Amino acid sequence: MSQPLSHPALSAADPELAALVGAEEQLQADTLRLIPSENYVSAAVLEATGTVLQNKYSEGYAGRRYYEGQQNIDQVETLAVERAKAVFGVEHANVQPYSGSPANLAAYLAFAEPGDTVLGMALPMGGHLTHGWGVSATGTWFRGVQYGVRPDSALIDFDEVRDLARKERPKIIFCGGTAVPRTIDFAAFGEIAREVDAVLVADIAHIAGLIAGGAHPSPVPHADVISTTTHKTLRGPRGAMLMSRASHAKAVDKAVFPGLQGGPHNHTTAAIAVALREAAAPSFRDYAHAVVANAKALAEALLARGYDLVSGGTDNHLVLIDLTSKDVSGKVAAKALDRAGIVVNYNTVPFDPRKPFDPSGIRIGTPSLTSRGLGTDRMPLVAEWIDRSVQAAAKGDEDALTVIRGEVAELMAAYPAPGLPTA
Numbered sequence: 001m002s003q004p005l006s007h008p009a010l011s012a013a014d015p016e017l018a019a020l021v022g023a024e025e026q027l028q029a030d031t032l033r034l035i036p037s038e039n040y041v042s043a044a045v046l047e048a049t050g051t052v053l054q055n056k057y058s059e060g061y062a063g064r065r066y067y068e069g070q071q072n073i074d075q076v077e078t079l080a081v082e083r084a085k086a087v088f089g090v091e092h093a094n095v096q097p098y099s100g101s102p103a104n105l106a107a108y109l110a111f112a113e114p115g116d117t118v119l120g121m122a123l124p125m126g127g128h129l130t131h132g133w134g135v136s137a138t139g140t141w142f143r144g145v146q147y148g149v150r151p152d153s154a155l156i157d158f159d160e161v162r163d164l165a166r167k168e169r170p171k172i173i174f175c176g177g178t179a180v181p182r183t184i185d186f187a188a189f190g191e192i193a194r195e196v197d198a199v200l201v202a203d204i205a206h207i208a209g210l211i212a213g214g215a216h217p218s219p220v221p222h223a224d225v226i227s228t229t230t231h232k233t234l235r236g237p238r239g240a241m242l243m244s245r246a247s248h249a250k251a252v253d254k255a256v257f258p259g260l261q262g263g264p265h266n267h268t269t270a271a272i273a274v275a276l277r278e279a280a281a282p283s284f285r286d287y288a289h290a291v292v293a294n295a296k297a298l299a300e301a302l303l304a305r306g307y308d309l310v311s312g313g314t315d316n317h318l319v320l321i322d323l324t325s326k327d328v329s330g331k332v333a334a335k336a337l338d339r340a341g342i343v344v345n346y347n348t349v350p351f352d353p354r355k356p357f358d359p360s361g362i363r364i365g366t367p368s369l370t371s372r373g374l375g376t377d378r379m380p381l382v383a384e385w386i387d388r389s390v391q392a393a394a395k396g397d398e399d400a401l402t403v404i405r406g407e408v409a410e411l412m413a414a415y416p417a418p419g420l421p422t423a
């Protein structure tokens with residue numbers, strides 16, 4: 001069983017807050033974390049985020065700052081930039097965006113004017129808010145046109161994407177999303193974007209680690225700009241990057257600073273550099289392939305138990321379960337799973353007749369459990385726990401959930417999580 005980190009200074013200065021941090025460490029140690037956008041960072045990445053680099057202001061870019069005292073910070077940022085370029089094989093990298101939404105907003109600022117048309121995947125079909133969805137600033141300040149998936153296969157309908165692009169002539173096309181269980185065909189998107197003279201932004205936030213580890217095709221030959229967070233499959237700190245061809249470097253940099261942001265978060269930049277060094281190691285390739293192998297094994301085990309999976313399975317780290325046939329809503333199931341020590345999020349499924357706040361599906365993924373070292377042999381047990389929890393949710397059987405929670409904690413104790421202390 002894990003013990004809370006001591007955090008001596010924090011405990012002395014603010015015991016109330018230190019206790020919450022300790023409780024979160026315990027929760028992350030004891031539970032089976034299946035949210036596909038989450039992970040466990042290494043102790044080295046954690047340490048980098050807690051350094052004095054956070055004390056420093058550095059508006060500008062290495063060698064071109066508006067504040068003095070950048071002797072070390074310039075080198076930190078240059079390391080992160082060069083490592084990003086090497087890991088992803090890109091000509092330009094900007095490591096300053098605070099997170100994924102600001103990174104995407106910078107792409108709008110760089111390549112479109114307010115009121116321009118942008119084409120992105122609809123949120124309920126698996127896209128992201130910032131791909132032009134109505135409630136987001138990107139769908140308010142820009143004219144968002146949205147594509148979806150085919151009703152029969154739940155795969156992206158490229159005929160629809162091409163037709164919309166020809167008709168609407170978007171300035172920007174976004175590909176990628178938050179609930180897409182299948183390989184993104186960057187080449188197909190690139191061809192459409194070139195035909196209509198649009199800038200193609202590949203949002204690889206979910207799959208950046210898989211791309212870095214060679215477990216998903218790279219968008220590099222096809223996309224003009226690549227946007228990613230750094231904390232999902234890439235296993236870095238909470239942050240983001242924008243990468244591009246050299247010809248777009250100036251526009252990207254100007255949009256991030258001074259267009260949208262002030263000083264970069266230098267402690268985050270340092271941790272991004274550490275994560276990218278880890279991503280360049282051979283063991284990261286094993287991790288990336290294991291994430292996918294685990295997701296496929298988990299999908300198979302769920303199918304064998306009669307679960308309906310959006311698109312029938314997965315090619316990546318993510319599985320979207322449609323619970324309609326199980327007579328339990330996504331929200332009820334997610335909350336029951338949480339009580340059983342299995343952490344997921346409820347999610348819409350394509351063409352969901354239910355509302356986003358209580359949709360038909362749950363979204364699960366394998367990055368966190370893979371980082372703890374669980375392999376495909378454990379996925380039938382994970383599927384069994386999910387199945388028993390969903391059945392317990394349908395029956396309101398709290399005792400069953402308590403039993404599962406104990407079983408989960410026992411197995412998790414055998415797989416210490418990176419960055420968390422072990423007894």
Ligand code: DSN
Pocket residue numbers: 037100128178
């Ligand atoms: N919140 C992220 C996710 O969970 O996929 C997307 O921004």
